[in-house]
Amino acid sequence: MLKALQNHIDKNLAFLKDARLLIALSGGLDSVVLTHLCHDLKLNITLAHCNFNLRGEESNEDEEFVLKLANDLNIEVFIESFDTETYAKNNKLSIQMAARQLRYNWFDELVESLGFDYLLTAHHADDNLETFLINLSRGTGLDGLTGIPENNSNVVRPMLPFSREEIEAYALKENLKWREDSSNTSTKYLRNKLRHEVIPILKGINPQMLQNFEKTQLYLEGSKEIIEDTIAKIQKKVVSVENNVIRFNIKKLKKLSNPKVYLYELLKDFNFTEWDDVVNLLSAQSGKQVSSNTHRLVKDRDYLLLTEVKDKHAAGCHSELVEESLIIEENIKQLQTPFGVLLFDEADALFSKQSNVIHVDKDKLKYPLIIRQWKKGDYFFPLGMKGRKKLSKYFKDEKLSLVDKERVWLLTSENKIVWVIGMRADRKFKVDSNTKKVLKIELKQSF
Known part of the structure; x- marks a missing residue:
């Protein structure tokens, strides 16, 4: 098996040879064999073990076993202890899903903080078949039928070509020791039920089950x-x-x-x-x-x-937020909003006809100004038109989608619309022959 793995790495995973590798080591058969194989191939490996504290003293004995194995092989090892049951309860997760999240979050932290190139896991051909059957039983698309990827981002599974029988035979031949997880014998979990009750029947019907399954997955890929x-x-x-x-x-x-x-x-x-x-x-x-x-x-x-889908407050607004509104005091020059930056500056002349700029008579404004999102019943007096218009009718005429309408914000003075921001100004605040102070308001949109 050592030679077979060497050939597999040479042919398909040559990038592992000069990389810093972190092996997820539970202490069970598969990860112990992977550790010994990588050690014998003189790959640059470090070990990482999770103690989920789910099986009492048995979990602690797993940890002690891993420490001894690392010491015997003279390999650096990291060990982390988790309160898995509390994490599962607080996050409303199953124990299995909680353990998965905890271990991969920790592995990601180790890889990133310590500069490992890849995380190695000991998934093998039987795991791949189990995953296929789980996804098939739950309903899945083609992605779920193609099984466990051998190389997914920085997670690599070099043992996928090998069966559980091959791995166990190698361990027995080399007199390797490993830990048996007592929970693996329970059939209350779907994966264990498939492993102990379904797959043996399939293999009994066709001894070439794994080899044929591998061919099928290649076709699916x-x-x-x-x-x-x-x-x-x-x-x-x-x-x-x-x-x-x-x-x-x-x-x-x-x-x-x-x-x-x-x-x-x-x-x-x-x-x-x-x-x-x-x-x-x-x-x-x-x-x-x-x-x-x-x-x-x-x-x-x-x-x-x-x-x-985003939280409405997630846009990083730095102004006072009151009932979905932004308050603007008279002396403000610049305001960060959920939809961009508003700039306020006095002007001497009108020189822009862009939709992101308006000029208003400053003396017609009553501070503080309010920026808010539109609501049903809002109306304004569009600049360049006679009469008033409901915003809902204005949006319909402009052919705004529901999404577009949800993104509309209003600049208001005493609850009167000054500007449908980025779209249309209200004529009641326009500059005229009696205007003494012209205020230029500009929107710098952020994308």
């Missing part, structure tokens, strides 16, 4: 590459970006052979789960939307609009 190439071409035709909003052309999507499949591939990275609802947006009324925990998809006339 090839299919995945073809799909990714096709999606990249479709994406250029149906997707555009405007003002940080990703737009999907509905008319072009509907012309595709299977819009649901294409929408899944285009949107799978944005955490949507209700795919029937996503597809139904293509024929829904404007304003209908579907949300994930990170993004929102909105139907707007000819487009589906994708935006990130």
Whole structure:
């Protein structure tokens, strides 16, 4: 097996030879064998062990075993102890998911702070099959069927070509010692149930199960590459970006052979789960939307609009915030807002017709000014027009989408609109022949 791993690294993972490697070592069979193999291949390795404190004295004995192994092999080792149950409770996670988050967060910290090039884990061919079956049982796309990646960012799994039987046979031949995790025998977890009850039956039906599965995954990987190439071409035709909003052309999507499949591939990275609802947006009324925990998809006339779900206070505003409003005192020259920077300066003449600049009669303003988001019932007197106009009607005439309307902010004086910021000024504050002080207000947008 040592020679086989050497050949595998030479052929597929040559970048490991001169790299600083951190091995995730539990003390179990797989990670112990990986540690011995890498040590015998004279790779530059350091060990990292997590004590999750879930099995009482057994967890402490695992830690002691790892310390002894590191000492015997003269390898540096890092050990971290976690209160996994409290972390799971506080974050509303299962014990398994909590342990996963804790260990990978810690591994990432070690890699980044100490300059390791790669983290090695001991996942093998049987783990890959288990993951495939778990994803298949829960429902998944092609990504879930292609299994565990051998090289994913800075995490490398050099043992994936080898079966659990091969690993155990090597350990017994070399008289290696390892720790048995008693929880691995319990079938209350899906992975263990598959490992102990389902996969042995599959292997009994076909002894070449793992080899055939590996071939199938290679075919799936090839299919995945073809799909990714096709999606990249479709994406250029149906997707555009405007003002940080990703737009999907509905008319072009509907012309595709299977819009649901294409929408899944285009949107799978944005955490949507209700795919029937996503597809139904293509024929829904404007304003209908579907949300994930990170993004929102909105139907707007000819487009589906994708935006990130953010806290309204996350934009880094440095002014006083009162009921979603910004207060502006008279002497202010510059104001950071959620939508950009506003500049205030007295002017001698009117020389700009840009939508991001207005000139107003300063004496007509009553301080403090207020910046707020628009609400139903708001109206103003658009500069250059007669009469007043409701903002809702103005937005409709301007063909603003729901997303666009949510981004509209108003500059007001005594609750009267001075400026629909970046769009239209109110004529009640315009400069006229009686104006003595001209105030220039400019928006420097941040993207």
